Amino acid sequence: MNRLGKMMTAGAAVLLFLLAVIPAYPVHAADTRRVVRVAFPEAAGLNETYEDGTRGGTVYEWLMEIAKYTGWKYEFVEGEAIDLMEELKAGTCDMMGGMFLREDLKELYNYPKYSTGSNYSLLIYRKDDEDIKGFDYSSMNGKKIGVFAKATDKIERLNKFLDFNGIQAQLVSYERGEEYERCLENPDIDIMLGSDVYMTDAYNVAAKFESEPSYIVTTKKETELCAELSQAIESIYSADPEFSKKLYDKYYPGQYINSIYFTDKERTFIENNGPVRVAVVKDRYPICYEQDGEKKGSAVTSMEIIGEKTGLTFEYVYADTYQKAMDLVKEGKADVINGFMDSDDTAVEMGMVRTAAYASINSVILRNKNSYESGEGRVMALPQGHKLKTWGKNDSIRYYGTYVDCLKAVNSGEADYTQMPTAFMEGMYAEDYYANVVLASDNDMPQELSVAMAVPVNVPLYSILSKAVNNLSEEERSVIIGQNTLGIRESAATLKSLVYSNPVLAISVCAGMILLISGIAILIISYRSREKIMKVRLEKAEETSKAKSDFLSRMSHEIRTPMNAIIGLTSLTKMQEEIPPAVSKNLEQIDSSAKFLLSLLNDVLDMSKIDSNKMKMECAPFDLNHIFAQINNMFTAMIESKEMKFTITCDLNGTMFKGDEMRLQQVLTNLLSNACKFTPDGGRIELIVREESRDKRKAVLYFAVKDTGIGIRQEDCERIFHAFEQAKEHQSNTAGTGLGLAISSSLVQLMGGELKVDSQPGEGSVFYFTLQMPVFEGNLPAEEEKCEGKRYSLKGLHVLLAEDNDINAEIAVELLELEGILVERAANGRRAVDIFEQSAQGSFDIILMDINMPDMNGLEATAEIRAMPRWDASTVPIIAMTANTFQEDRDEAAAAGMSGFLSKPFDVEHLYKILAHSAGRKF
The missing domain is CATH 3.40.50.2300 (Response regulator)
Structure with a gap:
């Protein structure tokens, strides 16, 4: 017997021995989980039973999540809601979901401590009622609204909604649920107070507002079951506070597609206007292409759906490039362009107006493999007519005729990179091979597809198209993309003709295709590997950022709590009468030191926000004179104590602007504070603000703080803007963390400028920056009267x-x-x-x-x-x-x-x- 046979014999013997000595155990233990009988009346969005026997709905998914914490098994009892409520009352059912909180029901059922979320109330009207316009509240004035008398909470919320929006309507109460549910069948009733459960194809939505919470309740005798239910719901909310909202968004629509209402002018246009001429770029898969002699593409499908909704007819005008398609519209040879891929701002720059997007397609960035991703001054290739942001700050754009030309330019090294829709790239790679092009990234910014027309706008046509696009359902939007990206595209030449006409070329093509497929496979594998690495790095960075934020939050709380006691006790002591001068001086020093420590803490938190990109700039109207007054009050005492001269030089055509007043004042205060610190007694400090240019919408302002202080060496002029850095000659003479200039520089950058410095040792310094700020021409809200002393009394509060x-x-x-x-x-x-x-x-x-x-x-x-x-x-x-x-x-x-x-x-x-x-x- 050879060695392998001996090993197999020994293994079999060991197996037989183990089977003989190891006792047998049952495969499955007895299922001891509690069986809970759940009343399950069919209700859209709440309790749903599908054709294949599976279930869904918000209540069902709540029950499945609850079972993970309780171990319950469910036995679902189907039937009418009223009958099942009686069974729950009698105790033949244990539990039922979708119940609202009512005082009379609390005597019949046990309510848990927590709800399973709130639903929304809808004001529903008949589609054939043209007097009411969806979400046009004024059209509901004078209408009759049918309500269910027992739904007092809903009626109360409705009254608040009507009062808040100034709607005058008459409420008609129904005592019986059957009559209430059919109230819109009564021609005297215009609107029904309902929810998504009552929506049908015959109804539109006039308004939507938040309604009352719903609960999963238990039969009255099952108090322990209710307590266990409360604990499970609490655990679910602790793990995911947004759980109920996610379920609502899953089962109920985020928007409601009402019937379209056209004005008399729009109806006349539809009836009398001939076919609308639509400019499209031909052979632009998946926007416009031909298959089996039939026009295909998202542009064609979208126009077919719009035609069904509006009654408009269309004919297509073809162009070779995107720019030529837009030229057709601008020259009046076409009415609109479909497949417009730029933003509203870009459309305005081009003299165009676009509708809302009817679909979007993902885009990718492709680069030359010899171009460095982190370089500056690179060239981006784009087809003429497109306007996109460059990848790098100092990059430039070079325009070409088509996307194919852009890809060829990147492949040859004439351009460094290009951005295009993924579907375009796939089609181009199917027709050619670009050896020097690699996938840089999915930029995760889908490009929107819309319909656009030239200025001046044909108002009736634009209004009709906009109404139709905004009326598209999610299903219709999916059809527009899915129907045109999942089909099979015809190739330019068949394999059979290629083989018979030139077998040598066919072999070469096959070899080339193998190389192309291999290259794409390697490209995909490389991209996926890089993507995984980037995801890991991103997760680590997010964990680090979260840990840093948590630490700073905890430390902020722990430091501020005793500081509150220190500052509070100091304030109370200072309020006492007949305090000895020495004690009063000590209290002032304690108060000053505590506030200095608080300012350091605020600086650290500001740097943390800036580093984590959480610092946000406000854009609100303000008056520069208010900032000047605050600064003057703030620095007067310090200036006088050092016998310095302080002036504010202002050369402005107006002082009202929009921006972040607090952050702008913070920057100027930091710069003036540094100037005071490093300017000897008797020196001069000047705040300069002048207007360099202005138009109706914006102005360019120059800000500078000039001093006659000790100055800064040239080698330190860049370093001082870094966190925790100070000029060497400053470090031993003044207190500070070195955060003020770093924060100021970052804030100026966030406002769109750059903080700079000109300085010479012994001659002083000038810190300056320029900002472009929107001009505000209105009136600021009147501020409360300010005068010395208190103008209020808190006695008796x-x-x-x-x-x-x-x-x-x-x-x-x-x-x-x-x-x-x-x-x-x-x-x-x-x-x-x-x-x-x-x-x-x-x-x-x-x-x-x-x-x-x-x-x-x-x-x-x-x-x-x-x-x-x-x-x-x-x-x-x-x-x-x-x-x-x-x-x-x-x-x-x-x-x-x-x-x-x-x-x-x-x-x-x-x-x-x-x-x-x-x-x-x-x-």
């Missing part, structure tokens, strides 16, 4: 203070009581909710709510207070008073229902002013 830190709470209470405010403190969010719930309605004027608290945080407490069924729950001002100062913290506070935000440590006067403003006490 009743404030609920939710603060878990005892020291901070004591400081806040004492500061509030100094103004005659009655304060009631809650040590955590749960206690704050209980105190408010047990108080008489309207007894509290304001709630000061900390965010980070034990038992229940401030966001959760605010949400519970806002949800209480009492009139003051939605009106009482709730001010966030927290050491969390990131923008996402402000957004979360606003989303939870808070009406103000006060960051710790806070200025005492600022606290009083916020209270006065929130309580309606005049300044």
Whole structure:
């Protein structure tokens, strides 16, 4: 017996031995999971049973997710909703979803602690009713709206919606559900208050607004089942707070396709106008091409659908290139161009107007393999007529006739790269081979397809086309692309003719095709490998960024909390009478040092926002005179103490602009603060602002801060704009982290400029930048009167203070009581909710709510207070008073229902002013 045979015999013997000595175990253990009988009435979007027996809907998917936490198995009981509710009441069913909260139903069923999300109410009308226009609220005036009498919450929300939008309508109540569901069959009823469940092909949507939450309820006797249900829903929300919203978006439409309403002028145009001439680029797959002698492409399909919706007819005018197609429209040889691939801004530059996009196609960037991706000054190839942004800042564009010409230019090295739709590239690679072209990236910016026409616009035609495009359903948009990208394209020459006409050439072509396929395969493999590497790097970068943000957020909170106590105790001590001068001086130094530490912390947070691209610039109207006044007030004391001369030189035709006033003031303040630091006593500082050019819409402004200080060496002039850097001669003489100029430089860049410096040691420095700013010609909102001394009284206010830190709470209470405010403190969010719930309605004027608290945080407490069924729950001002100062913290506070935000440590006067403003006490 050879060696292999011996090994097989030994292996078999070992296997027989193991089978003999190892005891047998059952393959499947008994299924001990609880079986829950679920009432499952058929309802679109909620409970759906499909032809193949599978189920869906928001309730069904909630149940499947809940089962992951509870281990339940479900037995679905189908039938009519009314009958199933009786079974649930009798206890023959355990659970039912899609239930609204009603006081009479709470006596019949158990409601869990959490809802499964809110739906939306729709105002529905008949399609044949031309008096009502979809989402034109004014057309609903004087109409009768059918409502279900028992849906009191929905009716209340409807009344608020009507009042808010100034709609005068009559509500007609129906006591019986059967009559209510058929109310639109009554010609006296114009509109029905319903939801997506009631939508049919015969109805349009007049309006949509948020409705009441729905629940999965249990039979009354199943209290433990309801408790387990509550815990499971809570776990689901903890894992994914957007779970209910995602389900709603999945099963209900994001937009409603109403019937199109044409004006008399538009109807006349449709009836009397001949075929609309449509310019298209021929042989441009998948936009326009020919197959089996028939015109195909997204341009053709889209026009067919638009024709069905409008009654328009079309004829096609063909062009060889995109530019020639647009020239046909501009010369009046065609009415519109279909397959327009540029943006609204580009269309305006070209003297064109485009409709909304009816479809989009993905695009790719292709580059010459010898061109460096990170280089500057490269050449981008584009077909004439297209306007796209270059890949690099200093790149230039060279125009060619067609995309094929662009690809050839990249292949030859005449251009470095080009951008084109993926479908175009696939067609070109099928016809030729480009050895020097590689895929640089999927730029993940789909190019939109739309219909465009020349200026001056044919208004009736444009209006008809726009209405039709905006009326396209998602299914129709999918057909426009899918029908024209999944078909088989005809090749220019058949393989049979090629072989018979020239066998040598055929062999060469086959060899070339093999090389081409191999090259594409290698290209794809290389691209996928690079994509995987980039994804890993991106994930690591995101994890690092998130960890950094979390760390800074925690450190900000931890530092600001004791700083709040320091600044607060200092303020309280300074308010005491007969303080010895030495103690008063020490208090001033403590207050100054604490505020300096706070400014350093703010600088670090600003740098973090800039580094993570989270710094956003506002664009709001402001007056430069306001900035000048603030700066003058801020630096007067410092200037006088050093006996320096400070001037503001302003040469402007107007001072009203749009931009980020706070960030512009921050930049100028940083520059002036540095000038004060590094200018000796008796020196001069000048702020220069002049207007270099202006038109009706924008102006170019020059800003400069000039001083006679110690100056900066040339080798340091670039380094000082880096974070944590200072000029060497400055490092030992002045305090600071070196962040001010780095932040200022980044802010100027975000505003569209560049911060520069001219300086000579011993002669002073000039820091300057230029900004292009939109001109504002309106009037700013009137500011509150400003004068010396208080113009408000807080005496008698009743404030609920939710603060878990005892020291901070004591400081806040004492500061509030100094103004005659009655304060009631809650040590955590749960206690704050209980105190408010047990108080008489309207007894509290304001709630000061900390965010980070034990038992229940401030966001959760605010949400519970806002949800209480009492009139003051939605009106009482709730001010966030927290050491969390990131923008996402402000957004979360606003989303939870808070009406103000006060960051710790806070200025005492600022606290009083916020209270006065929130309580309606005049300044």
